[in-house]
Amino acid sequence: MKIQAIRHVRGFDVARPISIGAMLGIMLPLVLLPLLSIFIYGTSSGLGVFWSSLVAPEAVFALKLSVVTSFWATVFNVLFGLFSAYVLSRYDFWGRNAVIVTISLPTAIPTAVAGFALLLLWGKYGTIGRLLSEDQQIMFTPYAIVLANIFVTFPLAFGVIKPVFDTMSRSLEEASATIGATRWQTFWHVTLPSLRGAIVSGALLTFARAVGEFGSTILVSGNLAGRTQTAPLYIFAKFNEGQIEAANAIAIVLALLSFVIFSVLFFARDWLEFEAQEI
Amino acid sequence: MTPKMKLAPDSGSLHVSWAPEREKTSGVAASVRGISKRFKKVQVLEDISFDVAEGESLVLLGASGSGKTTILRIIAGLERPDSGYVILHGQDVTDMPARERGVGVIFQSYALFPRMTVEKNIGYGLRIRHRPRKERRETVNRLIELVQLEKHRKKYPWQLSGGQQQRVAIARTLAYKPQVLLFDEPFGALDAQTRVHLRREIRALLRQVRVPSVFITHDQEEALELGDRIAVLNEGHLEQIGTPDEVYNHPETEYVATFLGAANLLLGVATQGTVEIGTAKLPAEKETRRFREGQSVKLVFRPEDVCISQDANLPGACRRLANGVIQEVNFVGAYERLTVRLDLTHRKGDTDALYEVTINTPQRMTGVPIMVTRPKPEANALRFKVGDRVAIGLTSFSVLPNYTLVRQR
Secondary structure, three states, rough: HHHHHHHHHHOOOOHHHHHHHHHHHHHHHHHHHHHHHHHHHHOOOOHHHHHHHHOOHHHHHHHHHHHHHHHHHHHHHHHHHHHHHHHHHHHHOOHHHHHHHHHHHHOOOHHHHHHHHHHOOOOOOOOOOOHHOOHHHOOOOHHHHHHHHHHHHHHHEEEHHHHHHHHHHHHHHHHHHHHHOHHHHHHHHHHHHHHOOOHHHHHHHHHOOOOHHHOOHHHOOOOOOOOOOOHHHHHHHHHHOOHHHHHHHHHHHHHHHHHHHHHHHHHHHHHHHHHHHOO | OOOOOOOOOOOOOOOOOOOOOOOOOEEEEEEEEEEEEEEEEEEEEEEEEEEEEOOEEEEEEOOOOOHHHHHHHHHHHHOOOOOOEEEEEEEOOOOEEEEEEHOOEEOOOOOOOOOOOOHHHHHHOOOOOOHHHHHHHHHHHHHHHOOOHHHHHOOOHHOOOHHHHHHHHHHHOOOOOOEEEEEOOOOOOOOOHHHHHHHHHHHHHHHOOOOOEEEEOOOOOHHOOOOOOEEEEEEEEEEEEHHHHHHHHOOHHOOOOHHHHOEEEEEEEOOOOOOEEOOEEEOOOOOOOOOOEEEEEEEEEOHEEEEEEOOOOOOOOOOEEEEEEEEEEEEEEEEEEEEEOOOOOOOOOOOHHOOOOOOOOOOOOOOEEEEEEEEEHHHHOOOOOOOOOOEEOOOEEEEEHHHHHHHHH
C-alpha cells in the first residue's frame, strides 16, 4: 500500500504545490486581502491617529454598547436555548417538530427583515407597541438592540446544545434518579457537566454573531450616536461622514475580537471532542 | 486481568452489612404481584408475580423481547405497570418515584458519571442526601476497599476496564444501602473470558454484602451460576420459577426445557405407569401419575441424561427406552456428542407428527434422532462408530402434558 503510493508519486508530487497555491491564490483577494487592508490602512497614518480615533467618546460608547447588548443577548440565548433544547429533546408533544423548525428559522431570514419584523411588533404603532405608553416604548433604545440580537442569534446556542441532549445516554439520568437524586440534582450534577463544552461554544458563537450584527440593529436602534449606536453602526456612520480613520479603528477592534473568539472556538473544539470521547 | 475478589475478608472493616437496616422478619425483600404492561399494542408483560427473599439472588432469564428488562425497570420505578403491585420490604411502592425507592440499579452500560472520579461516583448517593463530609469519606473508603479499587480512586470512568467500571457501579449503589440490587445484563458488554471471571467475583461480593439481587440475562449458563433461583420468561409470561436444579432437571414447560440447555423431545402417550412412544414403553410410574390414562404427553430429556450400552445391559439407574443406531459422532471439546436414531415404529393409526423432535435433520430417515452427550472418560472407555447398534436408557427425564396436541383436536 505504502510502496504503491510512493511509486505513483514518482519523486516530486506536482499536484501538491499547485493545489495549495491555487487555494491560497483564490482565498487571497476574496478573504485574506480585505482583512489585511483593514490593518494596513488603519495604521497607515500612524499609531497616534489610530489611538485617538479609538478613544474618541463616541467610539468607546459604541464598543461598550455592542459588548453589553451582545452579552445580555448571549446570556438569554444560552439559558433559553438550554431550556428549550431540554424540553424539546425530553418531551414529545404535538407540533414538536414544527417548533424545532421555527426555532432554527432566524438563521435563514435576512437580518433587515428581522429588524423590520421587530419594528412592526414593538414599534409605536406595532401590534404590541401600541399598547405601551410613550415612556414605555422600547424601540430605538438599547433594549431594542438586545431584542434584535436575541432574535437573530437564537438558533446558534440552541443548535449546538440540542444535539448533545439528543445523543446523551438516558441511563445516566436514570441512574442518578435511582440513586436518589431529584430532577434538579440530576440536572445540576449529571446533565449540566456533560453540556459544558456545548454551552461554552454556543455562547462564543452567539456573542461573536451578536457583536457584529448590523442589519436588524440599524432598523430597531435608530442609530443615535452616543445613545443607541453600536460598533458596526458606528463604522457605517463614520464611513458615510468620510471619517475613514475613525471607522477603521473600530473595524480593527471588531476584526480582532472575532479572530480571538474563533481561535478559542477552534482550539476549544479539540478539547471538547476529547471530552466527548471520555463518555 | 482484575485482581481476585477476596472471598473471606480478613480485615475487620469489611464485615459491614450493606443491606438496608430493617427488621428482617418477613424474609421477603421484594415482591412483584400481578404485573402487566403493554406498550401501545404489544402486551409486554402479563400477570407476573414472584418474590425475592432476603439475601437471595434471583435471575430473570429470557430471550430478548421476553419482557425481562421491563420488569426490572418497573421494580426500579423507571416504568409504571398498567396493573399489579411492587412491594419492597412490605411497603407498596408502585406509585413511588424511582428516587424514593432506594433501589440500586447496575445498568448494562454501568452509567457511571463521566465527569466524576471513582470516589465521587461512589459518594454521589450520600452527597445528594447531604450527609456529613466525614461519613461520606468513611463510607467511600470502605466501599473502595470492598471492591478493591484503592489504586484507581482518583481515576475517571473512561480510564477503567469494564470490570472495574462495573465494580464502581455496584459500590455506588451500596453506598446508600439499597433495598434490592437490580442488574441489567451485567456482563453483556464484556468478552467471554472476562464474563466468567466477573460473575464469580460478583457472586462472592454479593455473598459478602448480603443484599437481595435480581439479575437479568439471556445467557443460561450465567443464570445457572448466578441464581439462587431462576425465573424463566417467555413473551411476557413467567414459565417457571425455581432453583437451578429444579428448572434445569425438572422443566415444567417445553420452553424451559429447550431454552435452558439442549433437550430431546418425544411425543407419546401415558399408559399404565409408562410413557408409550411408538412401540417403546418407558417405565415412569411416578412421572405419569398426574396424567390420565391415554393422555398425550411430551417426554423431555437432556442429552447428558442418556445412557448408551452396546449390549442389552444398561446401568442400574437407567430406565430402558429403546434400541438405536449411531448416526453421527462429534467431538466437541469437553464432551462427545452423538446422534442416535431410535427404532421407534409407529403406533397403529398414528401419524408422523407424533415423532417430531427438537433436533431438525434435513434428511427424512426412518427412526427418531436424539442427541446424546458423553463426558470424555466415558467416550474414551467405550468408543462408538457410525452404524453401531446400541441400547438406549434414560437416567432422568420429565413428562409434560402435550397442550399443543390437545388444542389441535
